[in-house]
Amino acid sequence: MPNIRRLDPTASPLDYFGSELRRYRESAGLSQKELGDCIFCTGSLVGQIETAHKVPTREFAERADAALMTDGCFSRLVGLVLRSQLPTWFQAYAEMEAKATYISTYQAQLVYGLLQTPEYARAVLATGMPDNLDDMVAARLERQRILKREQPPLTLVVLDEAALHRPIGSREIMRNQLAHLLSFRDQRWVNIQVLPFGAGEHASLVGSFNALRFDDDPEIVYTEDMISGHMTANPDTVREAARRYASLQAAAFSVRDSAALIARVMEERYGEQPEPDQHAVA
Numbered sequence: 001m002p003n004i005r006r007l008d009p010t011a012s013p014l015d016y017f018g019s020e021l022r023r024y025r026e027s028a029g030l031s032q033k034e035l036g037d038c039i040f041c042t043g044s045l046v047g048q049i050e051t052a053h054k055v056p057t058r059e060f061a062e063r064a065d066a067a068l069m070t071d072g073c074f075s076r077l078v079g080l081v082l083r084s085q086l087p088t089w090f091q092a093y094a095e096m097e098a099k100a101t102y103i104s105t106y107q108a109q110l111v112y113g114l115l116q117t118p119e120y121a122r123a124v125l126a127t128g129m130p131d132n133l134d135d136m137v138a139a140r141l142e143r144q145r146i147l148k149r150e151q152p153p154l155t156l157v158v159l160d161e162a163a164l165h166r167p168i169g170s171r172e173i174m175r176n177q178l179a180h181l182l183s184f185r186d187q188r189w190v191n192i193q194v195l196p197f198g199a200g201e202h203a204s205l206v207g208s209f210n211a212l213r214f215d216d217d218p219e220i221v222y223t224e225d226m227i228s229g230h231m232t233a234n235p236d237t238v239r240e241a242a243r244r245y246a247s248l249q250a251a252a253f254s255v256r257d258s259a260a261l262i263a264r265v266m267e268e269r270y271g272e273q274p275e276p277d278q279h280a281v282a
Contacts, residue, residue: 013084022050024068039063082142085135089228102213104156120177123169178266193252203247
């Protein structure tokens with residue numbers, strides 16, 4: 001008989017997902033290969049997920065739900081599994097972000113994580129040289145699902161113009177990222193303003209920060225350093241962050257003018273470049 005690894009379902013969300021997948025599969029009388037055939041993957045992948053050696057994707061979870069008729073069990077679990085792949089110090093913030101009804105953020109260097117394309121996110125996350133890059137990208141994309149809810153959080157973004165000009169990944173990645181930002185123009189729940197270089201010194205030269213508001217909990221402010229992130233509900237800090245954010249909004253371009261600037265940078269800096277003239281003479 002094969003040596004089947006016994007999981008402790010309480011060890012982690014990934015272990016719990018794997019143990020539930022095995023339990024449902026065996027109850028259905030299916031082998032790993034047979035389940036794999038049903039959901040368009042290999043039996044080996046099913047086995048890796050059942051033994052917590054592989055992180056499932058949301059697509060895998062949804063197909064497993066359909067094949068095993070689990071009434072959405074795996075689709076509900078996979079969000080918890082993917083969130084567990086985030087850095088430990090970031091997981092608490094991600095949980096609060098998912099509960100927020102109002103998000104305001106100033107980003108000095110990069111596009112806000114909730115607005116990143118998969119390719120841009122991969123290029124950013126790769127700078128930390130993680131061993132589980134695919135899983136971290138999937139976890140970041142999972143965070144973005146809050147913007148697709150029937151009632152998403154009101155998300156206000158002030159983006160420093162530097163983030164538009166800093167080439168992350170490649171020209172194509174940047175062009176697609178800026179196009180993605182423009183896709184939010186007509187969404188009433190997401191407002192993007194650009195703080196132009198011309199604003200000069202401003203209220204948050206010290207760096208980026210996020211503020212989260214909730215229906216029934218105190219507002220929190222989140223900042224990051226090189227190593228980890230920090231949340232606080234200290235009233236004085238929250239008040240100071242609100243003052244600085246209002247100042248940033250006042251100094252930034254309007255939503256309409258910001259979209260025009262994003263479009264201009266997208267075309268001028270990352271647009272299609274003419275082929276070099278092979279007959280040109282130096």
